[in-house]
Amino acid sequence: MNPLAERFPGLSTLPFVPLVDAPTEVHELSRLSAMTGVSCWVKREDKASPRYGGNKVRKLEWLMGDAREKHADVLVTTGAIGSNHVLATAIHGIKAGFGVHALLSPQPMTRHVEENLRADLAVGATLMPIRASVLAPLAMRHHAATLERKGFRPYVIPHGGSSPIGILGYVNAGLELAAQIERGEVPEPDVIVVALGSGGTASGLAIGLAAAGIPTPIHAVRATPAVVANKIALGQEIRRTVRLLRDREPAFPEVTTAALSRITIETSLYGDGYGTPHPEAARAKELAAADGIQTDPTYTARSFAYLVRLAEERRFRRPLYLATLSSADLGHLLRAAPMPARWATSPRSWLRRR
Ligand SMILES: Cc1ncc(COP(=O)(O)O)c(C=O)c1O
Numbered sequence: 001m002n003p004l005a006e007r008f009p010g011l012s013t014l015p016f017v018p019l020v021d022a023p024t025e026v027h028e029l030s031r032l033s034a035m036t037g038v039s040c041w042v043k044r045e046d047k048a049s050p051r052y053g054g055n056k057v058r059k060l061e062w063l064m065g066d067a068r069e070k071h072a073d074v075l076v077t078t079g080a081i082g083s084n085h086v087l088a089t090a091i092h093g094i095k096a097g098f099g100v101h102a103l104l105s106p107q108p109m110t111r112h113v114e115e116n117l118r119a120d121l122a123v124g125a126t127l128m129p130i131r132a133s134v135l136a137p138l139a140m141r142h143h144a145a146t147l148e149r150k151g152f153r154p155y156v157i158p159h160g161g162s163s164p165i166g167i168l169g170y171v172n173a174g175l176e177l178a179a180q181i182e183r184g185e186v187p188e189p190d191v192i193v194v195a196l197g198s199g200g201t202a203s204g205l206a207i208g209l210a211a212a213g214i215p216t217p218i219h220a221v222r223a224t225p226a227v228v229a230n231k232i233a234l235g236q237e238i239r240r241t242v243r244l245l246r247d248r249e250p251a252f253p254e255v256t257t258a259a260l261s262r263i264t265i266e267t268s269l270y271g272d273g274y275g276t277p278h279p280e281a282a283r284a285k286e287l288a289a290a291d292g293i294q295t296d297p298t299y300t301a302r303s304f305a306y307l308v309r310l311a312e313e314r315r316f317r318r319p320l321y322l323a324t325l326s327s328a329d330l331g332h333l334l335r336a337a338p339m340p341a342r343w344a345t346s347p348r349s350w351l352r353r354r
């Protein structure tokens with residue numbers, strides 16, 4: 001049973017594939033707390049699965065459940081070349097018997113990006129280039145139609161897994177955190193810090209906490225451009241997810257306004273844009289590592305840097321950080337990984353490709 005189905009029995013018929021070692025651990029970040037004098041906590045979403053953890057696994061529990069119910073055999077998704085979402089879908093989707101096809105858009109090459117790309121190939125994902133992320137929705141529809149003509153049954157997962165079905169993963173996590181607070185495993189935080197990509201993590205968490213009556217505000221630290229994640233888009237995600245929940249279970253509370261109003265988008269760490277290194281990231285990476293938390297340059301070095309700032313400025317007394325990057329060791333995959341195609345590593349050949 002998952003917390004959503006436990007609290008709202010009408011939702012127990014929603015298809016679900018268990019992937020997460022739940023509940024994920026909560027503990028104090030002892031080094032950062034000692035350094036700043038502020039009691040900083042973490043929820044270890046990074047350990048959601050030993051195969052590959054992080055925030056995307058929670059969304060895949062519901063997305064893969066829906067795909068199975070619809071008798072799909074190929075998951076079609078998208079992301080930048082180093083996308084953690086694409087890698088999570090490849091690892092868990094292929095293990096569950098789906099084919100995984102991903103349409104990838106360019107991003108600045110870093111070691112993390114290259115490793116994710118090679119791990120995608122090592123598990124057997126089919127990768128295809130697109131010129132820009134804005135083309136992804138159309139390109140996915142086109143690719144799915146081609147697969148259908150060949151006799152496959154594709155299931156399309158949007159950028160970041162943030163459809164209303166995927167967002168249920170973080171409604172569930174919000175309810176899980178509320179239960180941990182109720183059991184006294186973590187003090188009620190006075191702010192939650194999370195990286196903002198497609199927005200599903202912040203939106204779902206806000207819905208889950210609002211449904212459980214926990215008033216904590218959420219500061220979502222921008223890692224993607226404003227056209228991708230903004231208050232209007234978050235509002236739509238929340239509205240559509242709450243509608244899905246209430247259509248299935250009328251006892252689920254109408255929390256659309258309460259959920260949206262608790263999210264603040266923090267833009268000050270976006271810097272030069274998606275995937276670019278931020279000047280505060282190097283220090284954040286070291287401080288996170290001292291507390292045993294791994295970060296990536298695109299998302300979590302930014303969100304951890306913001307946590308450090310909040311603690312140093314003493315703006316909150318009990319911040320809680322959501323560690324959303326998988327900490328699973330990919331060494332075994334990378335040792336056997338083929339080299340990425342030239343279109344992926346060389347921007348010039350990428351542009352020539354289509
Ligand atoms: C490590 C990490 N943290 C946070 C996020 C943001 O999550 P969301 O897309 O749900 O906003 C992502 C998105 O790809 C991610 O890879």
